[in-house]
Amino acid sequence: MTTVKPPSxxxxxxxxxxxxxxxxVLAVADIPRIEGKGAVTIVSHGKVDQAADAPGPVLxxxxxxxxxxxxxLIASRALRYLVPVDDRLEDSLLTMLGKxxxxxxFGLDRYVRHGGLFDTYDVADSVAKVRVLRxxxxxxxxxxxxxxxxxxFLSAIDEMAINxxxxxxxxxxxxxxxxxxxxxxxxxxxxxxxIGQLRPEHVLGSLVRGGAQKQGGMALxxxxxxxxxxxxxxxxxxxxxxxxxGCRTExxxxxxxxxxxxxxxxxxxxxxxxxxx
Amino acid sequence: MLxxxxxxxxxxxxxxxxxxxxxxxxxxxxxxxxxxxxLAFDLSGVHRINSIGAHRWILMMARITASRRVVIExxxxxxxxxxxxxxxxxxxxxxxxxxxxxxxxTCDTSTEMLIHRDEVSLRAPTRWCSSCKREMRFDExxxxxxxxxxxxxx
Numbered sequence: 001m002t003t004v005k006p007p008s009x010x011x012x013x014x015x016x017x018x019x020x021x022x023x024x025v026l027a028v029a030d031i032p033r034i035e036g037k038g039a040v041t042i043v044s045h046g047k048v049d050q051a052a053d054a055p056g057p058v059l060x061x062x063x064x065x066x067x068x069x070x071x072x073l074i075a076s077r078a079l080r081y082l083v084p085v086d087d088r089l090e091d092s093l094l095t096m097l098g099k100x101x102x103x104x105x106f107g108l109d110r111y112v113r114h115g116g117l118f119d120t121y122d123v124a125d126s127v128a129k130v131r132v133l134r135x136x137x138x139x140x141x142x143x144x145x146x147x148x149x150x151x152x153f154l155s156a157i158d159e160m161a162i163n164x165x166x167x168x169x170x171x172x173x174x175x176x177x178x179x180x181x182x183x184x185x186x187x188x189x190x191x192x193x194x195i196g197q198l199r200p201e202h203v204l205g206s207l208v209r210g211g212a213q214k215q216g217g218m219a220l221x222x223x224x225x226x227x228x229x230x231x232x233x234x235x236x237x238x239x240x241x242x243x244x245x246g247c248r249t250e251x252x253x254x255x256x257x258x259x260x261x262x263x264x265x266x267x268x269x270x271x272x273x274x275x276x277x
Numbered sequence: 278m279l280x281x282x283x284x285x286x287x288x289x290x291x292x293x294x295x296x297x298x299x300x301x302x303x304x305x306x307x308x309x310x311x312x313x314x315x316l317a318f319d320l321s322g323v324h325r326i327n328s329i330g331a332h333r334w335i336l337m338m339a340r341i342t343a344s345r346r347v348v349i350e351x352x353x354x355x356x357x358x359x360x361x362x363x364x365x366x367x368x369x370x371x372x373x374x375x376x377x378x379x380x381x382x383t384c385d386t387s388t389e390m391l392i393h394r395d396e397v398s399l400r401a402p403t404r405w406c407s408s409c410k411r412e413m414r415f416d417e418x419x420x421x422x423x424x425x426x427x428x429x430x431x
Contacts, residue, residue: 227332262414
């Protein structure tokens with residue numbers, strides 16, 4: 001695929017150290033930082049208002065707010081790109097900028113960069129899904145993932161897969177594909193279909209409806225898919241959705257290992273949704 | 278696969294112990310079709326529930342709680358998460374207890390501990406490690422037990 005490098009990036013950050021880290025990534029990616037309107041705007045979550053008039057994609061850096069506040073920010077601003085400011089900031093930013101630059105959107109190797117075994121499964125129905133989830137759960141345990149976090153991860157993968165299987169079966173497309181891969185400190189799974197129907201508004205709608213949680217939860221008639229995306233947002237360290245419209249969808253879920261359940265549940269998640277028409 | 282075990286108590290109450298997955302393959306209506314009178318569900322054996330299973334659960338609970346008393350016991354972590362997302366997850370049932378995550382930093386272990394709804398006030402109740410006898414840390418966000426408090430208020 002042809003790579004189209006963003007010609008420039010505008011950076012609006014409220015922390016000098018974060019700004020230096022962003023500059024280092026831009027240097028590696030060979031993207032100049034400019035003061036005017038850039039092709040891409042990289043902005044701290046506290047200054048997101050200053051990016052309101054940005055002409056291109058807005059990539060929000062989020063730190064220290066907790067998961068719930070981060071999800072409210074995503075929902076209220078309909079954000080498509082959110083990067084947590086953590087020890088993986090550089091990797092996450094490079095991945096995002098690479099995709100925004102026109103590189104191939106797809107591939108779990110963007111999230112598991114440092115080797116690791118890739119397990120690929122064809123999943124045609126619920127029985128196969130349960131078997132594959134059991135295998136992924138066993139691998140999570142071998143990686144030292146605490147049981148309840150592994151259970152959360154499996155719940156998210158279940159949701160990632162369930163609608164894809166149903167759509168494939170309806171269209172007579174055969175099995176979907178699930179890929180699992182791990183590296184030190186993280187475990188990632190991709191679920192791929194050959195339909196390409198998903199759009200950001202479907203996903204973000206789950207957060208808007210999920211906002212009703214404060215008032216006692218979503219309504220009884222909330223669609224299963226809405227609940228499914230809410231579960232993914234609440235249980236993954238990173239949720240990335242890549243769509244080639246009308247052709248294929250890849251949903252990537254990542255968990256960071258080595259945290260307590262409470263820390264894990266309160267961590268700002270990485271989030272992105274790329275749609276190529 | 279979802280399985281059930283049914284125990285009839287001398288007081289007339291029937292206890293239904295569910296175990297396994299509540300997902301798109303679970304026929305919840307069939308699981309309760311032959312049961313009448315007051316029901317108690319013990320959910321401690323449920324280890325995952327997905328969004329389609331949650332929908333079926335909600336519909337089943339709405340129907341069976343309309344005409345009789347239903348109580349829910351030992352709601353596991355995976356179900357508690359869903360109960361916090363969805364209004365009316367337990368319909369008119371009374372939720373008596375749940376299993377909540379606790380961790381012991383001394384022993385570096387984590388486990389689910391049974392909590393009764395009457396123990397919950399503004400914060401999770403204290404639990405002690407069975408090995409070192411020290412106080413354990415509640416290992417979830419403060420709002421996790423909302424579903425338990427909510428059903429107590431309704």
